[in-house]
Amino acid sequence: MSQVLDVLTDAVRRTTGLPNAVARPGQVTFTQDTWGAMSGSGHVAASAPVGLGKSFATAVPAMLRAAQHGERTLMSTESISLQTQLIEKDLPVVADAVEAATGVRPRFAVYKGWSNTACFQAVAAHALTLLDDAGVAVPVAARQPTPQALDVLARLLAKVPTAGTSREPKTFDLGQGPVPGADMVALLAWAARAATKTDPSDADRGRYPGNLPDGAWASVSVSTAECIGVSQCPFADMCAPARARTRAAEADVVVTNHHMLAVQATTSAPVVIGNKTLGTFEHVVVDEAHTLPGIVRSAGACEISARRIGSLVAGLRSLMDDGDGAVTRALDDGAVLAEQVSEVLGRALRAAAGPGGVVRLGEEDDPLGGLGQAISGWAAQVGALVTPLTEDPHVPSAIKARRMVARAESLSADVRTVTTHAWGVARWAQPDERDANLPVAKASPVDVASALYNTLWTAPVPFDEDGAALVDERRWVGPRMGGDDPDEELDDGESEQRYALSVTACSGTMPAGYGAQAGLRATVKDYPSPFAEAYSQCLLYVPRAADDQDISALCPSTFGRRPRLETGAHTAWAAAKIEALVDASGGSALILAATAKAGREYARRLRETFAGRFNVLSQWDGRTAGALVAQWRADTTSVLVGTRSLMTGTDAPGDTCQLVVLDRIPRAASNPVDDARVESAMTRAEVDRWAADRWVYVTDASLLLEQAAGRLVRSAADRGVVAVLDPRLLKVGPLSYPEPTRKVYLGALAAFTTRTSELVAATDHLATLDQARRAAAPARAA
Known part of the structure; x- marks a missing residue:
């Protein structure tokens, strides 16, 4: 155990550049717990807040197990940005630290699936089709399956007339729906140039900087089912998907994504775990794990x-x-x-x-x-x-x-x-x-626990050609399990011997019952936030709706009955408060709406009110989320308006985001899948519908609420206001959630210990921060 902590300390010092830096207390504990799970076949479910250092806490044990015991780890993330951070930033540092301690440098690679990397056969064929249709002369040599030919095709594509030229713009359809000519030409040219690169990730979808309309990427890629095969493909020697898979098969740590895990969980196909080409894994690490069950249901x-x-x-x-x-x-x-x-x-x-x-x-x-x-x-x-x-x-x-x-x-x-x-x-x-x-x-x-357990947390025992098992018998766990209980054996004739992988599932927000949802034998463990001081200096504002004017505005159809908040009326009521908060903050805000309709209205009103003062961006402006968030970060007084897709993953520490507004609790509308989850919870837990509803709908909404509010504090220096404009969160007044529901929602906001229900207190706090920011701006510029 001491060596794993020594490597962790070394990694922290390498990444900070500080010779006396030490790991954070929560990071140390999480590293120890991960090491303990990997030392056997244990499970960890970690509620690990932002800033804890989850990447090092999981990567250090994974790479040290590889160096000491030859064990391999599959790490899964939710987004491309997290994959990129691991591959380009965190894992190289940890590999350096492990090599310094053991003399062995662990290898790592990313694996996103066959169709996530451009197929040069498809690129060449479609580029030639497009060039021939456009009347561009193609030399015979450029029709050959070589990197040089693809480079020529990339240059010839610049001669194809598209939008913005003197000739009529052309739309191309290469079998996956019509794509604007300029977008198709740009994508094919980029993919053709990628053939000249040695790194297969240069042909990765995530590396493409341009616009990707529906159907465009499918024109330059194939799935494994669509691939014509190495024996027939003239580009086999330079196949980027095959090289990416080979690199992953040789790696000690393979980084993939939740969608790959979801395909395996829903089809039982050995996409990653149990895949003979990728090889055997002993450990799984799942980051942003709270999203995995939902992604499996969607898949x-x-x-x-x-x-x-x-x-x-x-x-x-x-x-x-x-x-x-x-x-x-x-x-x-x-x-x-x-x-x-x-x-x-x-x-x-x-x-x-x-x-x-x-x-x-x-x-x-x-x-x-x-x-x-x-x-x-x-x-x-x-x-x-x-x-x-x-x-x-x-x-x-x-x-x-x-x-x-x-x-x-x-x-x-x-x-x-x-x-x-x-x-x-x-x-x-x-x-x-x-x-x-x-x-x-x-x-x-609906219930995906057994699917995750059977397809990802356990796998068939692999044997070599001589019949020797390739995993330690101490990991063997018997045949598959069934139902929603991993302890219930399936009676389906399957008698294959299986082994258990260690599983470390972590997220900044984890529901208390995550283990049961995900098929893990673990209860959620909370780790301390390193940003407790920052949270204590921030303010949570929840407005009260106690007077007749507010009740009339929020509940226009009450007519003597118990007041009931109407979402349509709430938008206008909330918009006025949003304008006051943004005005006091001087911009620097993230506005998150429960519905797209409300979000569009907030963006419209903010643009009218603050025209010429600061820029108001919205996710309905027709730009990619990455480009939108990048512009918001760069313009520190701008306001970004969006809905659920911006409640997670949006990261802007510092002056860009000093105000986060949620108009109301982002509870999902009633739907068949979640209703079925409610009924399942009623049966398994033997509770009434109200309790089961809280376990599903209210818990899901509270996780999203916690994620959204967490956009404010992304570093120890962040300060600001989180405003949740839902008066039902307050116990006082005629509008209030049922007490058990209210407590769940307030629990998601527990990190914000300083609270107010007065608008003037919130605007004063923001104005003070705005003044301090303006005063510090000349010094930073100098």
């Missing part, structure tokens, strides 16, 4: 609709000659099935739709009215027709055909899911979110 969701069948019909027509009798019959059959699906689902919705037009499906309900077998048979027919084209020497056609086959297979699988009752899966029908006149049948996993 496992599916739907059946007339639109989906019609899309497959259109794809078949674009690939094959409709003069062929078999093709014509398939096209006709698909059109009929689409109409029948729309009619059957529409009839079900009209007969039994509940709030929001949703029909919850029971164990015996078939939303497709017996059409499932016909749809699956038709999908198999489409797959059989298209399969011969997967060997087409014209690469774009072969890739498109492979995608069609995969879509047909996916349709069959999803038909079974939406028509068949299964434990832990919610099924329902509702109007399409894009077209209220189009009904859809949907399904989504």
Whole structure:
């Protein structure tokens, strides 16, 4: 244990440049706990606040286990920015420290999946198609599968007429939907130039600096199912996805993302854990772990609709000659099935739709009215027709055909899911979110604990060619488990021997019941925040709504009944307070709305009120989130307005963000998946609906509330105000949440110990900070 702490101290000193620096107390404890879990096959669920140093606390034990015992670790993050920070900043420092202590330098690599890296075969084929269609002459040498040829193609793409030229702008469709010409040309040119680089990450989607409209990236990449294979591909020797996978297979620490884990959890395919090419892992580290169960549920969701069948019909027509009798019959059959699906689902919705037009499906309900077998048979027919084209020497056609086959297979699988009752899966029908006149049948996993345990936290024991196990027998745990209890064995005939990986799950916000949600044998442990002093110097403002004027503004339809806050009226009430707070702060604010409609209104009013004084940015300005946040950080008096997507991951320590406003508690609207989670909680915990509702809806909202409020304090020097403009958080007054719910929400704000319900106290606090910032500005500039 002493060596792991020595390496941690060395890593801290290397990154700070201070020879006497020491690790923070919470960081030390978390490192010890991670080391303990990795020394066996234990589980850790850590509520580790911002600034604790989670990356070092997990990477130091992982790399030291690699150096001392040859053990490998899979680290998963939620976002590309966190992956980049690990690969480019944190892991190199830890590797230096471990090498200094042991003489062994651990290797690390990122693995994002096959389709996240450009396929040079697809790039070359589509670039040639685009250039030929545009009438640009291409030398014979540039049609050869070489890096030099791709470099020539990149230069030739500059000659293609696109928007902004004297000729008509052109929109290109390379099989994944229309893409503006300028965007397609820029992407193909970038991907072609990446072929000349030695690092496969240069062809990574996350490295692309330009705009990526829908369908664009799919034109320069392929999935493993769509890949024509190393034996056929003329670019095999320079294949960026293959090189990225090889590098990951050779690494001691592999950094991936939650979406990769989610695909494995929902399909049971060995995407990472148990993947023979990537090799054996002994440990898993999950950062931002509170988001993983939700990502797994989203990855496992599916739907059946007339639109989906019609899309497959259109794809078949674009690939094959409709003069062929078999093709014509398939096209006709698909059109009929689409109409029948729309009619059957529409009839079900009209007969039994509940709030929001949703029909919850029971164990015996078939939303497709017996059409499932016909749809699956038709999908198999489409797959059989298209399969011969997967060997087409014209690469774009072969890739498109492979995608069609995969879509047909996916349709069959999803038909079974939406028509068949299964434990832990919610099924329902509702109007399409894009077209209220189009009904859809949907399904989504609800309880994902057993899926995570069976596919990620345990894996089949690997054996070498001589039959020797490649993992220590002390890690063996027996066959898979089932239900929502990892201690319940599955009786499905599966008898493979499995082994347990150590799991360290950490996040700045973790629900108390996270272990049960994620299939971990661990209770959540809280680690102390290193920014306690900063939080104590900040102010939490929650306005009171006690007088008749406020009640009338917030509850215009009360008419003698108990006052009930109306969200539409709340927007106007909150907007006035937001303007006063932003005025006092001199900008430097992040405004977070519970709904997009409210957020747009706040942005509109702020722009009108403060025109010419400071810049108001919003997530509806048509720019990428990264570019928007970068501009907000750079302009320290600007205001950024957004909704849920900005409540997590938005980071701007210092003067840029001295005011964070949440208009109201970001509780999700009632929906079939979370309603099913409520019912599951009622059954498993034997509680009433109100308690189960708090466990699901209220807990989820409190986690998002804590994340959003945490945008204010990102360093020890940060000061400011968090304003939650929801008077129901206060116990006094006619508007208040039920006491158990109110306590959960206030618990998410517990770090802010100095509080007020008076607007003038909040504006005075902001004005003082603004004055101090202005006074310090000349000194910083000098």
